[in-house]
Amino acid sequence: MKYLYFPGCSLKSTGKPYEESILSVFRALDVDIEELKDWNCCGATAYMAVDELKSFSLCARNMALAVKQHGEGNGEPVQLVAPCSACYSLLLKSQHYMEENPEVSRVVKTALKEVGLESEGLSQKVRIRHPLDVLANDIGIERIKDQVKKPLTGLKVVPYYGCLLVRPYATFDDPYNPTSMDRLIRALGAEPVDWALKTRCCGGTLSGTIQGVGLRLSYLLLKEASRKGGELLLTACPLCQFDLECFQGGMNNRFQHNVQMPVAYFSQLIGKAFNLSDREVGAQRLFIPMKLEAAAP
Amino acid sequence: METRDRTPDQLVDLGENVHRLIKYEGELDQGFAAEVARLAHGEKFYTCIQCGTCSATCPVSHYMDFTPRRIIAMVRAGFREEVLRSFTIWLCASCYSCTADCPREIKITDVMYALKQIAIKEGIYPKRFPIPVMAQEFYKIVKKKGRNNEGKLMMNLALKTNPFSLLRYAKVGLKLFRTGRVTLREESIRNHGEIQTLLGAVDRAREAAK
Missing domain, CATH: 3.40.50.11810 (Rossmann fold)
Known part of the structure; x- marks a missing residue:
């Protein structure tokens, strides 16, 4: 399986050793992983405290970029790996509310359209994954052993x-x-x-x-x-x-x-x-x- | 943390250091609960049974001026000012323990976020209090560059709240610099304007619905 990697801001600075080790371990296991191009900040807890709809839109832009970079594939959802727990949780939360709340979905779609991104079915087309999940469940404990x-x-x-x-x-x-x-x-x-x-x-x-x-x-x-x-x-x-x-x-x-x-x-x-x-x-x-x-x- | 001073005529001493803030119905903000419910995705919070599970599971409730359980009760009753001026909403570290444990499935973390949003929008929070300042500095950096720079964020925060705190962080900052874990080079997306367009579009789409 191929994975797209969403670093988030921390993995490029204080979490640098996290990025280095994740990529090295994936390489050692022969797993194909590639960075999401032109990704932006997930909004973290701060955007949520200022403006929730903006926070969801920031996350949605990343998902739309992931779908674009992934291409058609074979109809399989793109696997977006987010190692930072805040990014991971916020991407999931955005998907949750884009599905649950029609107003959220409408605003996010309108906003993405203005920057020329496709917004249809992001919650189905993108699977948000944490590397711990990928290692324990996709790659499996045996292969690691x-x-x-x-x-x-x-x-x-x-x-x-x-x-x-x-x-x-x-x-x-x-x-x-x-x-x-x-x-x-x-x-x-x-x-x-x-x-x-x-x-x-x-x-x-x-x-x-x-x-x-x-x-x-x-x-x-x-x-x-x-x-x-x-x-x-x-x-x-x-x-x-x-x-x-x-x-x-x-x-x-x-x-x-x-x-x-x-x-x-x-x-x-x-x-x-x-x-x-x-x-x-x-x-x-x-x-x-x-x-x-x-x-x- | 100190509990904020309250107007004495509204504080009723129930003996044994138990104080309750009382208000007449006319002094309460009757629309507050609906405003918060709308922002926090849920009518469910009207069904709170005041069991206190949220306060028990919260890792910071003992630092709060009002526990999460009391905040819910106060929002429902319409204690707008008191809730928005509380330290509670800012101390919530957003760990979702309460949301995971609530027997009524109330999204308490989202209630806290809704309250932060209202307080920031209305500018109701203690001056130089670092948490809302940090949220807004973060907001600005990402709006401009599309990505956050952790070093710059800490610097801006210190300058806007307490410049002396830079001394406290100097040792850690230096070590981070030496180990290559913080940089002055600002990360950014290819087209800076794109995030501003995106965020502007959110504002317009929201207005259009009104």
């Missing part, structure tokens, strides 16, 4: 899914107790840590606005992850990764507690288990080096 050259035996890895990846519009995993990442971790030879905060919010943009609140939410996650014996925490969203990794210094000052938890993208760990180089998975861009060997018992 076969590629593992350096098993991460015994490493205690904490799967953190965050909020928007599993709710409210996603359907590829359980919204309360998702397991796709757990299964991937096991396929790499590592040991997934079972914990209750898998889908609890990391604080999102609050880390940049109301730090007292944002850092506290992230801190709770890290503290619980280390209490459970986690040696490395995995995320599937650039904002979660940024919040949980980059502000650890700030958290340690604020809460007088030394958490030193490496936080990487799930795709980076897969890449390392495939024996890809640090550069291929963007490991050199992390603030805290990734941990790949289990602590001695």
